[in-house]
Amino acid sequence: MMYRYKITFAYDGTNFAGFQIQPHQRTVEQTLKTIINRMAKQPNPPLHVIGSGRTDAGVHALNQVAHFDFPTYIPPASMVRALNSQLPLDVMVKQAELVDESFHARYNAHRKRYRYRVSQGEFVNPFRRNYTAHYKYPVDVATMDQAAQALVGEHDFTSFVASGSQAKSNVRTIYEARVWRDPNNDEICFDFVGNGFLYNQVRIMVALLLEIGNGQRPVSDVARVIAAKDRQEARMTAPAEGLYLVQVDYGEPAEKD
Amino acid sequence: MMYRYKITFAYDGTNFAGFQIQPHQRTVEQTLKTIINRMAKQPNPPLHVIGSGRTDAGVHALNQVAHFDFPTYIPPASMVRALNSQLPLDVMVKQAELVDESFHARYNAHRKRYRYRVSQGEFVNPFRRNYTAHYKYPVDVATMDQAAQALVGEHDFTSFVASGSQAKSNVRTIYEARVWRDPNNDEICFDFVGNGFLYNQVRIMVALLLEIGNGQRPVSDVARVIAAKDRQEARMTAPAEGLYLVQVDYGEPAEKD
Structure with missing residues (x-):
């Protein structure tokens, strides 16, 4: 069983090559994905992070939204603290919520x-x-x-x-x-x-x-x-x-x- | 004859190893000194920039003050534009004034x-x-x-x-x-x-x-x-x-x- 989390987060886009994963680039998606997989003890296949949409290099976010499926239950407030304790200072998770499987950060963004x-x-x-x-x-x-x-x-x-x-x-x-x-x-x-x-x-x-x-x-x-x-x-x-x-x-x- | 200029300037200290010149480091003083000497066509001995005092790496300035002696007269407003056109975006000269030789940015700061x-x-x-x-x-x-x-x-x-x-x-x-x-x-x-x-x-x-x-x-x-x-x-x-x-x-x- 997987637990789906919706997270809301801010980032300073200055030092990122945008949100979306690109090879050999520092991206917000890759930064989150690496930490979430480390927290889940490197599952195979790896966990994915789905954002509401991409932002370009240098573009900022006050409240970007993403979802991911996590193999164990972690209380949402603890998820926020766990992510922030490992994230670089230019990304900050503001909120985490447990959502059901029908929630999709990209498809449901209206x-x-x-x-x-x-x-x-x-x-x-x-x-x-x-x-x-x-x-x-x-x-x-x-x-x-x-x-x-x-x-x-x-x-x-x-x-x-x-x-x-x-x-x-x-x-x-x-x-x-x-x-x-x-x-x-x-x-x-x-x-x-x-x-x-x-x-x-x-x-x-x-x-x-x-x-x-x-x-x-x-x-x-x-x-x-x-x-x-x-x-x-x-x-x-x-x-x-x-x-x-x-x-x-x-x-x-x-x-x- | 030399013309003494007092300049007032702001900088974001994040990417500087402080104000004062240090070998092999990016400093505000070195950044200004390089540009002023280039504008004066590399005089020998080189021109010096005297700040009101040092600031440490990462420390910011909204209105730091320095003086330097320049070999030709440039109207103060033109000096501001000339410096800003060559300075990196994390330093901005706000004002330049012609001052007499008794002015010293460090000794006269009270x-x-x-x-x-x-x-x-x-x-x-x-x-x-x-x-x-x-x-x-x-x-x-x-x-x-x-x-x-x-x-x-x-x-x-x-x-x-x-x-x-x-x-x-x-x-x-x-x-x-x-x-x-x-x-x-x-x-x-x-x-x-x-x-x-x-x-x-x-x-x-x-x-x-x-x-x-x-x-x-x-x-x-x-x-x-x-x-x-x-x-x-x-x-x-x-x-x-x-x-x-x-x-x-x-x-x-x-x-x-």
Whole structure:
């Protein structure tokens, strides 16, 4: 008998080659997998860790979710402590829960929230260099927030997908888009909630909104770029270090929202 | 003729072996010195950079100060841009000023402000691991603030100096000591302003205050440890990553304060 655990965890993506296992690279998935197999005394076949989805090199997570099947019962709070005692300091497990076999971290994820952080100023703040993208040109936050509303809804986001995407369909639904200034550290935040995001979609959307906020493009370009279904229309991709996976929701289908 | 520049700069100490030049180590002083000499086209003898004082490996600075003599006139704002265009992203020059030859970044520094940041919680926040010390035991902030007041004034801080200090005298004056909770990120800050600090003094004071805040020692231990003039009395040293050099003041002697 196996016990299925759902874990919620944060990581600083700076020193990881992303979430997903890649040969000879330091990845979050491999880091977790190694520890879980060590705790289970190297079972054969090895235990696997299934994340809600990948994040790229340099991308951070405040609440990434994964599941794995473990051969012995460990109380969830003890599982959290056991994992954290062995994890490097750039990954922290926040919660563990016992879930039934129907739970699947990837297939059951029905909503994700991402935040993208942009810092301004003429020069890069040394303390934020790995935690924000730096954009030194002036931008109008209200204009970007207005422009972002055209992304809300069900759209074919072909114009916003990086080459290399394996997605069968580029249709996704965005439930919420908000651009606001974080008064605590004077950074601009781009928040997106959707039923799923294509490869680099958030970073391409942010780059487009920054061009609009800087006046290089009109607000109406969002609708035009969506309609074009052409990756060349969006042009830029904002860098990885500003992106955070904030939340993954499970439960009933997205229609309930 | 040489032009003397005073520069104010920030650095993330995580990836530096401290401020001061050491052979085969990445240091802030060496990083600045290399760039300034390159800008001056490798003069012989090389130009030197004089900091207000050293900081240890892992210690951060929000406003460190240094001076150097440069063979050509460059407008201060252009000097800032020129330095930042060549500096790595973990150092940022905030200001440059032309000063006369009587200015000396180390000898004229008459007051320094340090902040020490402590994070709580059972586990280390991955995003704060290099920017705070983690102390998971409960502490009473008001008790630590009260205890810290006994550090204010002119004292022989022999009990608070690490071995290896080159100081001729261990007498220093602390003008201000404050312990408070930063509501923005729920961290505890220890602020100290003094006319100078001995090697590891702030980190040893913070470690003592944490033991008091946790109830392992009485508030009266601060006066007792000062009076003992014995390094064994203070016991612990808080780690480097929580420490920030916040400000260096120049001008009239400290008596004015």
